[in-house]
Amino acid sequence: MPWPDLPPPxxxxxxEATVRHASMTRAAQELHVTHGAVSRQIRNLERALGVTLFERGTRSLEPTAQARLLAAAVRDGLDRIDSAARQVSRREESGPLALSCEPTLLMRWLIPRLPDLAAQVPGLTVHLSAGGGPVSFEREAFDLALRRDDFPVPARVSRTPLFDEWIGPVCSPDLARRLGGADGLSDVTLLHTSTRPHAWDDWRRLTGTRSEGGPQREQTFEHFYLALQAAVAGLGVAIGPYxxxxxxxxxxxxxAPFGLVPDGTGYQLLGPRPPQEDARVSALLDWLRGQAARLRPAQDLTGRAALPTASRPGPREV
Incomplete structure (x- = not known):
């Protein structure tokens, strides 16, 4: 045997499943075996290696540093075997793709563009679901996720940047005419959202704008799309991502009477494997890149104040 130190395969x-879930119960559920079967295999592995791999508490199971090191190597090996098996078998992925997308981006950007996807990639079906924040492709029933890059992503997850985030105050044209300069913000209702409670603070920090006057009228909405719809209706001024x-x-x-500024974040397509390993994902990514290319503010769509050319960053590599 050329691998004398290889533990029982x-x-x-x-x-690996137990380390990833920090739970034998959830590992057993994933593998469709009993808790006892998982526990026996863990004990067999510990005996073969001569080390304890988990610190067992009354209601907790904590992988040791050695366990995390071994699990990372096992995961990398399984990913390589999976990729090689797909290439050897020449198996074509088929069926619809399940895509999770942040709710407001889904409603206000992605869904209105789906007719173009159907025209450009007629053989591709995409099932959409609304969701935000960190993703676990092992535990959740979707193939891809479109997310803002404001949380850490595990190294094993494939990440493809799509477009940068530009933000700025937005309001109805009638309300904009009454604003004058940034001082006018103290005389209108500022619209907030619970999902990005610091959006106004972020914009002020990025632009060096101070809050003038006394307490301002404010209204908070549960979701971003509600705050933006309130801005369309003329109820106040919201921070609008481009x-x-x-x-x-x-x-x-x-x-956008004061223009838009990049806030240092962006949106990315996440997946469990590199896009080139699945023709459906590659086709969807090509289409998303085409749509994303139109979201770099290169002309004045922002109301009275055009974006200063000198302050625009170059496009992010995708």
Missing amino acids: HTLLPF ALVHDDLVRGQLV
């Missing part, structure tokens, strides 16, 4: 799958307000700016339902 049949112990590695339950071990992708989420692009169509309203084009239609003239909203204006």
